[in-house]
Amino acid sequence: MSVETQESVDLTPLRPVLTRLAPQGRSGLLPTLLEAQTHYGYIPPAVAAEIARSLGVPLADVHGMIEFYALLYNEPVGRTVLRVCTDPACALRGGERVLHAACALAGVEEGGTSADGAITVERSPCLGHCNSGVSVNVSFGRPVRNITFAHVTPETVGDLVDGRGRTTADFWSEDYVGGDLCILTPLCGRGRRTKLFEYEAVGGMQALRKVLSSMTPQQVIETMRRSELLGRGGAAFPTWAKWEGAAKAPGQPKYFVINADESEPGTFKDRVLLEGDPCRVLEGAIIGAYAIGAGRIYIYIRGEYPLAIERVEAALQELREAGYLGERILGSDFSIDVEVRSGAGAYICGEETALFESIEGKRGFPRVKPPFPTTHGLFGKPTAINNVETLAQTPYIINQGPDAFLRLGTADSAGPKLLCVSGDVVRPGLYEIGFGVTLRHLIENLAGGVVGGKLQALLIGGAAGTFATPAQLDTPITFQGLRAAGLTLGSGAIMVFNDKRDLRDILRRLARFFAHESCGKCYPCQLGTQRQYEILDRLAEGQPLPGDVIRLQDVGWTMTDASLCGLGQTAASAVLSAMKHWPDLFTNGSARHA
Amino acid sequence: MPEVTLTIDGRTVTAPEGTTILKAAEAIGIHIPTICYHEACTANAICRMCVVEVEKQRLLQPACVVQVREGMVVHTRSERVERSRRTILEMLDSAVDLSDAPEIQAQMAEYNVNHNRFPGAERRTPPVIDDNPMYVRDYAKCILCWRCVQVCAEDAQYTFALSFDGRGFRTQIGTFFDLPMPETTCVFCGQCVGVCPTGALKPRREWLLEQGKTPDEILQMSRTARRKSRRAQR
Numbered sequence: 154m155s156v157e158t159q160e161s162v163d164l165t166p167l168r169p170v171l172t173r174l175a176p177q178g179r180s181g182l183l184p185t186l187l188e189a190q191t192h193y194g195y196i197p198p199a200v201a202a203e204i205a206r207s208l209g210v211p212l213a214d215v216h217g218m219i220e221f222y223a224l225l226y227n228e229p230v231g232r233t234v235l236r237v238c239t240d241p242a243c244a245l246r247g248g249e250r251v252l253h254a255a256c257a258l259a260g261v262e263e264g265g266t267s268a269d270g271a272i273t274v275e276r277s278p279c280l281g282h283c284n285s286g287v288s289v290n291v292s293f294g295r296p297v298r299n300i301t302f303a304h305v306t307p308e309t310v311g312d313l314v315d316g317r318g319r320t321t322a323d324f325w326s327e328d329y330v331g332g333d334l335c336i337l338t339p340l341c342g343r344g345r346r347t348k349l350f351e352y353e354a355v356g357g358m359q360a361l362r363k364v365l366s367s368m369t370p371q372q373v374i375e376t377m378r379r380s381e382l383l384g385r386g387g388a389a390f391p392t393w394a395k396w397e398g399a400a401k402a403p404g405q406p407k408y409f410v411i412n413a414d415e416s417e418p419g420t421f422k423d424r425v426l427l428e429g430d431p432c433r434v435l436e437g438a439i440i441g442a443y444a445i446g447a448g449r450i451y452i453y454i455r456g457e458y459p460l461a462i463e464r465v466e467a468a469l470q471e472l473r474e475a476g477y478l479g480e481r482i483l484g485s486d487f488s489i490d491v492e493v494r495s496g497a498g499a500y501i502c503g504e505e506t507a508l509f510e511s512i513e514g515k516r517g518f519p520r521v522k523p524p525f526p527t528t529h530g531l532f533g534k535p536t537a538i539n540n541v542e543t544l545a546q547t548p549y550i551i552n553q554g555p556d557a558f559l560r561l562g563t564a565d566s567a568g569p570k571l572l573c574v575s576g577d578v579v580r581p582g583l584y585e586i587g588f589g590v591t592l593r594h595l596i597e598n599l600a601g602g603v604v605g606g607k608l609q610a611l612l613i614g615g616a617a618g619t620f621a622t623p624a625q626l627d628t629p630i631t632f633q634g635l636r637a638a639g640l641t642l643g644s645g646a647i648m649v650f651n652d653k654r655d656l657r658d659i660l661r662r663l664a665r666f667f668a669h670e671s672c673g674k675c676y677p678c679q680l681g682t683q684r685q686y687e688i689l690d691r692l693a694e695g696q697p698l699p700g701d702v703i704r705l706q707d708v709g710w711t712m713t714d715a716s717l718c719g720l721g722q723t724a725a726s727a728v729l730s731a732m733k734h735w736p737d738l739f740t741n742g743s744a745r746h747a
Numbered sequence: 748m749p750e751v752t753l754t755i756d757g758r759t760v761t762a763p764e765g766t767t768i769l770k771a772a773e774a775i776g777i778h779i780p781t782i783c784y785h786e787a788c789t790a791n792a793i794c795r796m797c798v799v800e801v802e803k804q805r806l807l808q809p810a811c812v813v814q815v816r817e818g819m820v821v822h823t824r825s826e827r828v829e830r831s832r833r834t835i836l837e838m839l840d841s842a843v844d845l846s847d848a849p850e851i852q853a854q855m856a857e858y859n860v861n862h863n864r865f866p867g868a869e870r871r872t873p874p875v876i877d878d879n880p881m882y883v884r885d886y887a888k889c890i891l892c893w894r895c896v897q898v899c900a901e902d903a904q905y906t907f908a909l910s911f912d913g914r915g916f917r918t919q920i921g922t923f924f925d926l927p928m929p930e931t932t933c934v935f936c937g938q939c940v941g942v943c944p945t946g947a948l949k950p951r952r953e954w955l956l957e958q959g960k961t962p963d964e965i966l967q968m969s970r971t972a973r974r975k976s977r978r979a980q981r
């Protein structure tokens with residue numbers, strides 16, 4: 154093939170990567186591309202061709218893969234890449250000004266690379282540090298390192314070039330962790346990873362010991378059923394039902410997947426859990442794997458969470474050395490290990506079937522369901538997939554029993570819940586509550602109340618969520634209570650906006666997020682997210698066109714009703730709810746509180 | 748095969764288990780519009796033009812892949828269905844050059860599409876790619892139905908010359924690092940051209956005739972091209 158002769162790229166650094174990962178075949182594609190990029194800064198055609206040959210993947214598909222993932226490049230970029238978050242929580246803290254400062258520094262427009270090849274500046278979707286924005290993800294050096302920084306200002310953004318400046322870890326204490334309960338988070342928010350022996354010292358890994366020594370898989374599933382635990386990833390599906398489905402499904406091997414792709418704007422709970430207390434999550438996953446009879450666990454962590462990836466790897470090493478992973482763990486008949494997979498910049502890969510595609514070495518296109526993951530999941534095999542927080546709940550349920558768990562919540566919503574509070578409050582942070590407290594308690598008592606003005610709006614459930622008004626503050630936080638108020642808890646993100654904020658600017662940012670993250674597979678979302686963004690962009694500029702309200706509704710309802718996956722189905726949710734609460738926002742007039 | 752009985756637009760239908768709503772409706776003469784669906788290709792439920800309302804289901808269901816179930820009650824022309832179909836067509840029309848897509852034009856007429864529904868909307872207007880003697884690629888006309896990619900891959904040819912550039916609205920069918928077709932694995936079987944519904948893929952001769960070239964000129968051009976390519980191979 155002519156590409157290989159066209160340029161002279163030294164393939165030496167690629168060889169060891171291929172030796173290690175090529176045996177995985179296509180499934181090794183994303184890890185190989187990510188690692189190759191740490192050596193070359195991007196994926197040169199000759200490197201892509203060599204990867205294609207070694208892994209047995211068609212050339213075109215390798216290219217399609219690079220094109221899909223925002224963190225992969227098929228042409229050279231700056232030695233430092235600054236990805237500045239301008240999504241709502243960071244925008245409230247000056248994300249746009251940080252972006253402009255970065256552009257000025259490099260002398261480029263957004264998306265451009267400075268003439269000397271030193272700096273590339275990009276606008277980034279939410280980086281999961283909404284409690285401590287402005288957040289900037291930085292790639293720099295050779296081999297390329299990646300760090301996500303918090304609390305960046307226009308004045309300090311220049312310090313991040315070449316990875317200088319303060320790291321997320323330096324800001325750890327600012328991951329404020331609080332709330333009424335301390336069941337999932339006692340070891341989080343301490344500025345460091347909790348080591349295995351520390352977790353064990355407070356009863357950690359006892360649940361796994363109990364399961365392996367005295368419970369059958371069916372008994373584990375039965376315990377989960379009685380706990381009434383609902384998934385914390387957004388869809389609130391009963392965890393036991395997934396486990397039972399995968400346990401009963403014919404086919405081997407089976408897989409257990411930890412969904413740590415957390416990318417919903419406003420959400421950072423899974424990051425705090427994985428950075429602070431990864432063993433708890435992994436213990437939950439090993440229990441789940443035992444319950445379904447899985448042969449392997451994958452944890453898919455978003456690529457913008459390098460610290461979480463590093464700490465999970467470290468925790469896995471400790472768990473292996475202590476005999477919690479590997480052959481015949483703790484002297485039982487059960488053998489299991491965990492493989493870490495890094496995402497590469499695609500919100501859609503949090504959707505379970507898109508996540509499977511990604512692990513399989515493909516573009517993150519969601520699959521048509523049915524068939525469901527429990528019967529046809531990863532590699533077409535029976536699979537259970539759970540959110541990080543869901544799994545962090547499991548050890549407690551096993552140790553204390555389902556009744557103790559039920560007592561922590563309300564009749565329809567069992568257990569503790571993590572809520573990510575960001576925006577205009579005194580103490581943005583992660584709050585652990587028991588289901589049943591009100592939004593008012595969360596905002597006024599726990600988060601310290603609204604700053605900078607009076608409360609104007611809450612956005613509950615992230616970009617895919619719905620707006621609530623101050624009049625809804627006494628709504629109890631339960632699945633049913635929120636549903637009755639026309640709200641959904643989603644991923645547990647709650648963004649707070651004071652009355653000085655222009656909600657039209659927030660809506661434009663949400664719309665840009667979806668237009669940027671739509672995978673493009675189905676027409677309603679591929680086209681609708683773009684049309685919605687264009688309309689909300691001109692609205693935020695104070696220049697709506699006649700008919701834009703109806704246009705937004707038609708686009709919004711079509712995406713909601715007809716899209717293939719949850720991304721498109723919720724891409725208009727916030728907009729349609731805002732339209733219901735504040736119709737005057739959408740008609741002509743000067744920009745409110747600009 | 749066991750049979751199931753369901754209702755489509757008030758009419759009772761019996762169909763073998765595993766039949767799609769699309770086929771069950773067709774069997775009793777109810778036409779459900781489709782864009783991406785093609786008999787020869789794996790159905791990926793991309794266009795969502797075929798959505799129908801199924802009672803007790805929160806969301807509209809794509810008839811080309813959803814299978815019939817006992818007691819199902821289907822409405823193929825409800826208000827929600829019509830709004831989605833019209834909006835999908837209007838959005839497509841606002842993004843893509845549909846002048847060479849007669850089936851979609853007929854659908855737009857049937858659904859009373861407003862051709863200026865989205866003023867100021869960004870259109871996809873990449874330049875025509877004329878890089879091989881067999882066919883031209885005019886992706887300004889491409890509706891991303893995936894058919895060409897699929898027939899080039901597992902649905903027929905196992906050649907894997909095509910994939911996607913970008914994502915979301917900015918998706919475009921592409922080759923490895925956007926190489927010209929002759930430098931890819933393409934074997935010029937023409938299957939992709941055969942399944943393309945919009946004229947985005949077109950035999951080069953047809954395209955040249957449209958550009959006002961005479962058949963003689965075309966013959967002359969292809970001879971020159973062949974000579975050139977033979978020289979390049981040496």
Ligand SMILES: Cc1cc2nc3c(=O)[nH]c(=O)nc-3n(C[C@H](O)[C@H](O)[C@H](O)COP(=O)(O)O)c2cc1C
Binds near residue numbers: 416505718
């Ligand atoms: C666009 C999209 C993004 C998603 N992202 C995530 C995610 O980052 N983490 C997650 O746990 N679930 C995410 N989900 C939900 C998953 O598809 C799935 O429901 C979840 O992992 C199941 O875990 P649970 O049952 O423990 O909640 C996403 C869904 C959609 C549609």
Ligand code: SF4
Binds near residue numbers: 518670676722
């Ligand atoms: S809804 Fe959006 S993200 Fe989901 S398949 Fe369709 S285009 Fe892709």
Ligand code: SF4
Binds near residue numbers: 920944946
């Ligand atoms: S080029 Fe034609 S066949 Fe291929 S995706 Fe576009 S419209 Fe479909």
Ligand code: FES
Binds near residue numbers: 420
């Ligand atoms: S990190 Fe910026 S909004 Fe979440």
Ligand code: FES
Binds near residue numbers: 793794796809
């Ligand atoms: S025809 Fe059913 S989705 Fe395209």
